[in-house]
Amino acid sequence: MSPFIKIFNYLKTKFKILLLSTILVLSFIIVQHVGQYTSFGVKYGIAFIVALPLILAWFAIERKFEQQIDSDHQRSLVWIFLFLFIIPIGTYHILLSEWNYQYYTPMCDCDENDSQSDRVGAICNDGFKSHATGRGTCSEHDGVQKWQCQCD
Structure with missing residues (x-):
């Protein structure tokens, strides 16, 4: 065989x-x-x-x-x-x-009283959405326009 x-x-x-x-x-x-x-x-x-x-x-x-x-x-x-x-x-x-894969997390603008640990992402100055939350976020996209936190 x-x-x-x-x-x-x-x-x-x-x-x-x-x-x-x-x-x-x-x-x-x-x-x-x-x-x-x-x-x-x-x-x-x-x-x-x-x-x-x-x-x-x-x-x-x-x-x-x-x-x-x-x-x-x-x-x-x-x-x-x-x-x-x-x-x-x-x-x-x-x-x-x-x-x-980035799992979907509803993101809202952060308040002044939210800390860095509350962040779940950022919107960059050029409109790019990032899931990064630390130093260097949006460094290749003209910086951070606003930080995003998880919606309540």
Whole structure:
């Protein structure tokens, strides 16, 4: 038996795990591009909810495949190649996006009695919004126009 067939048969036994992993990766990508979230938990909780319609969509596509592709092995091979393409590329995209993601915090102008520890960001003189709160904030944007604190 060739190594390719052995790998294919192994992946076929892990089909449900690959399918769920692919659907979760896709739902995480969708959630990252739609909306602003206050926390990591809320964001990925919504992603799990988004995964449910994706599972239903997969069942609909699978039914179409059953009608068009005669061999069960050919159909599995198509899905497995798709899974092995989406999972690593999608995971890389999620990690890259999450690394740079700024969770949404409602910001209002700070009062005179707010301290530096109350700050959650700044609006720079050129209109750029920054989530930085310390020294050097807006240094490349003509300085700080006004500090932002979390809204009450």
